[in-house]
Amino acid sequence: MGDLFVLAEHRQGELREITFEMLSKAPEVAKELGGDVVTVLLGSGVDAFAEKLAAYSDKVLYVDDPLFADYNSDKYQKVLAELLKTHKPDVFMVGHTTQGVDMAPALAVELKLPMVTDVMDIHFSDGKLSPVRQYYSGKVNADFGFKGDPPYLLTIREASFEIVEGSKQGAIEKVESPLKEDLDYRRFIEYIEAEVGDVDITQSEILVAVGRGIREDKNMTLIEDLAKAIGADICGSRAATDAGWLPHDRQVGTSGRVVKPKLYIAIGISGAFQHLAGMKGAKTIVAINKDPDAPIFTEADYAIIDDLFKVVPKLTEKITELKG
Amino acid sequence: MKTFVCIKRVPDTSEAEVKVDATGKEVDSSRFSFDINDADNYAVEEAILIKEAKEGTVQVICLGPKDADVMIRMALAKGGDSAIRVEDPRIFAKDPLQVAKVLAATIKQEGDFDLVLTGCMSADNWNMAVGVALAEELGVPHAAMVNKVEVLDGKVKVNRELEGGLSEVLEVSLPAVLTIQTGINEPRYAPIRGIRAAQKKELKVLGLDDLGVAEDEVSEANSLIELMQMYVPELESKAEIIEGEPEEKAEIMAQKLVKGGLL
Ligand SMILES: Cc1cc2nc3c(=O)[nH]c(=O)nc-3n(C[C@H](O)[C@H](O)[C@H](O)COP(=O)(O)OP(=O)(O)OC[C@H]3O[C@@H](n4cnc5c(N)ncnc54)[C@H](O)[C@@H]3O)c2cc1C
Ligand SMILES: Nc1ncnc2c1ncn2[C@@H]1O[C@H](COP(=O)(O)O)[C@@H](O)[C@H]1O
Numbered sequence: 158m159g160d161l162f163v164l165a166e167h168r169q170g171e172l173r174e175i176t177f178e179m180l181s182k183a184p185e186v187a188k189e190l191g192g193d194v195v196t197v198l199l200g201s202g203v204d205a206f207a208e209k210l211a212a213y214s215d216k217v218l219y220v221d222d223p224l225f226a227d228y229n230s231d232k233y234q235k236v237l238a239e240l241l242k243t244h245k246p247d248v249f250m251v252g253h254t255t256q257g258v259d260m261a262p263a264l265a266v267e268l269k270l271p272m273v274t275d276v277m278d279i280h281f282s283d284g285k286l287s288p289v290r291q292y293y294s295g296k297v298n299a300d301f302g303f304k305g306d307p308p309y310l311l312t313i314r315e316a317s318f319e320i321v322e323g324s325k326q327g328a329i330e331k332v333e334s335p336l337k338e339d340l341d342y343r344r345f346i347e348y349i350e351a352e353v354g355d356v357d358i359t360q361s362e363i364l365v366a367v368g369r370g371i372r373e374d375k376n377m378t379l380i381e382d383l384a385k386a387i388g389a390d391i392c393g394s395r396a397a398t399d400a401g402w403l404p405h406d407r408q409v410g411t412s413g414r415v416v417k418p419k420l421y422i423a424i425g426i427s428g429a430f431q432h433l434a435g436m437k438g439a440k441t442i443v444a445i446n447k448d449p450d451a452p453i454f455t456e457a458d459y460a461i462i463d464d465l466f467k468v469v470p471k472l473t474e475k476i477t478e479l480k481g
Numbered sequence: 482m483k484t485f486v487c488i489k490r491v492p493d494t495s496e497a498e499v500k501v502d503a504t505g506k507e508v509d510s511s512r513f514s515f516d517i518n519d520a521d522n523y524a525v526e527e528a529i530l531i532k533e534a535k536e537g538t539v540q541v542i543c544l545g546p547k548d549a550d551v552m553i554r555m556a557l558a559k560g561g562d563s564a565i566r567v568e569d570p571r572i573f574a575k576d577p578l579q580v581a582k583v584l585a586a587t588i589k590q591e592g593d594f595d596l597v598l599t600g601c602m603s604a605d606n607w608n609m610a611v612g613v614a615l616a617e618e619l620g621v622p623h624a625a626m627v628n629k630v631e632v633l634d635g636k637v638k639v640n641r642e643l644e645g646g647l648s649e650v651l652e653v654s655l656p657a658v659l660t661i662q663t664g665i666n667e668p669r670y671a672p673i674r675g676i677r678a679a680q681k682k683e684l685k686v687l688g689l690d691d692l693g694v695a696e697d698e699v700s701e702a703n704s705l706i707e708l709m710q711m712y713v714p715e716l717e718s719k720a721e722i723i724e725g726e727p728e729e730k731a732e733i734m735a736q737k738l739v740k741g742g743l744l
Binding site for chain 2: 168228230231253254255256258259260261262263265266267269270271272273274275287290291292293294296297298299300301302303304305312341342343344345346347348349350351352363369387388395398399401405406408411412413414415419420427441443444447448450452454455457458459460461462463464467468469471472474475476478479480
């Protein structure tokens with residue numbers, strides 16, 4: 158009988174959504190394993206978090222110590238390694254987030270844990286745990302199995318599981334931190350908040366979004382013309398902001414902004430999950446892409462499978478005509 | 482500063498049709514075009530910027546086939562000093578922890594170092610794991626998803642990019658491994674003179690035996706994970722597909738937007 162451990166993720170005084178996404182899938186997984194859902198929480202002054210997490214867990218194990226005031230992968234690794242050695246769960250779920258991926262692979266190496274990262278679904282076949290992940294721009298899936306001994310470490314992709322309200326009343330157990338001193342080789346200094354530019358795209362009603370498909374800076378005029386014709390603000394994929402075609406505050410996605418406009422027109426964007434996570438809340442989505450297999454079409458309401466250089470100028474022209 | 486930078490040759494599948502091959506565990510890559518992994522290109526640039534500011538060397542490391550030499554020479558042309566390519570059919574490259582072991586063994590046999598840079602993610606495998614696992618194998622601290630690096634005395638001050646545009650500033654002591662996020666700098670083009678010079682720079686090719694790594698540490702049979710099957714998922718789309726010539730599509734879409742009250 159093995160338990161399922163889930164690492165609670167929090168930052169700047171808030172539990173992050175990934176925590177509840179994992180905990181929403183957890184009961185199903187724990188049932189197959191024949192064990193409990195145990196949430197592991199490390200923080201400072203986090204009694205309230207523990208209470209909240211108890212509603213989603215059979216047990217909350219938590220360390221409350223000023224050493225954990227801010228996230229630090231190395232400190233987490235030290236404590237988690239001890240907890241895993243003591244409790245020997247079957248499975249340990251960690252968010253495939255900037256916190257999780259900064260820590261999980263090192264923990265796996267230290268304890269020789271079998272690990273599959275960026276897991277987007279979890280199946281059981283013949284009673285055996287089988288995580289699903291993707292390869293090649295999200296165009297193929299792969300089912301994995303484990304050969305080594307548990308605990309099995311999974312990093313879970315954000316927004317893979319829908320959040321369902323917790324109704325458990327798990328026990329809350331405080332554990333003494335096995336870490337007694339601060340580490341001197343990795344020091345947190347401060348957070349730097351996202352820069353705010355001239356336009357706040359999270360407030361825009363209509364967005365024209367551009368990706369690598371536009372190819373060059375000089376082609377941006379096509380996008381600007383369309384945006385002007387429909388009164389839209391311009392945003393883009395990470396590829397577009399990395400290339401310098403747009404300022405960073407116009408980036409949509411997990412590492413950019415989450416937008417919820419009335420209308421989102423995605424042009425030459427493939428639809429990597431990091432991008433989709435930022436725009437799938439848009440009311441109506443139009444996608445223009447020449448690749449029929451582009452994942453962006455899974456979120457689109459209207460699909461134009463064609464060359465953007467042929468379609469976009471005409472679209473601008475027709476809209477201008479119709480609006481007269 | 483003695484810096485290593487790990488680069489991988491990956492296919493560009495953003496526009497390609499992807500089909501699973503006869504083994505059911507890999508895709509048919511015969512028609513893909515390949516190049517340096519996006520994040521690794523930024524890591525190379527960062528390594529060279531550090532060398533330009535602080536002096537020292539940049540050594541390029543790649544686990545990959547002979548075809549990767551073109552990309553490796555490009556990194557040398559931009560300012561890398563020498564390179565090691567590891568190739569051995571016994572390595573199970575789908576397990577990031579095995580890859581990290583091989584890279585660690587390669588770096589260790591070159592002696593001391595100050596900094597190892599990797600990309601934060603490989604575009605084909607999407608593990609986001611090799612760099613951080615490599616740090617643990619080497620027994621040095623790390624920071625993942627780095628979008629700013631400042632080399633100080635005996636340590637680096639880095640910004641880690643978090644979700645939603647937030648960053649975190651950290652100080653990490655050297656030697657260390659940093660995984661580099663795209664957008665951290667503007668990767669240069671290789672100068673013509675550099676391309677010529679690169680042909681003369683050392684590019685060693687090593688296998689497991691040269692590295693003193695036992696096959697059972699890195700082989701598929703001894704991996705703790707098993708890739709059971711690959712398949713193309715059903716694309717579930719509720720989208721209305723607009724048909725016609727490009728001009729007709731534009732016309733239909735314009736009608737829907739304007740008349741449908743979407744604007
Ligand atoms: C930690 C991390 C965080 C990330 N965060 C984000 C994020 O917040 N937001 C984000 O967007 N990405 C993010 N990414 C990057 C993401 O993984 C993708 O690399 C990125 O979204 C790709 O951008 P793209 O769709 O513009 O480019 P590509 O994936 O290269 O796609 C270009 C598309 O254009 C199409 N195209 C090309 N030419 C034409 C043409 N003539 N006509 C029509 N279509 C054409 C192609 O078919 C292709 O689908 C992140 C990555 C990491 C590792
Ligand atoms: N075969 C390889 N050769 C050299 N470096 C690699 C290799 N595989 C992964 N890496 C490095 O590890 C980073 C992260 O890869 P991954 O964990 O697979 O997403 C890449 O950006 C590379 O810098």
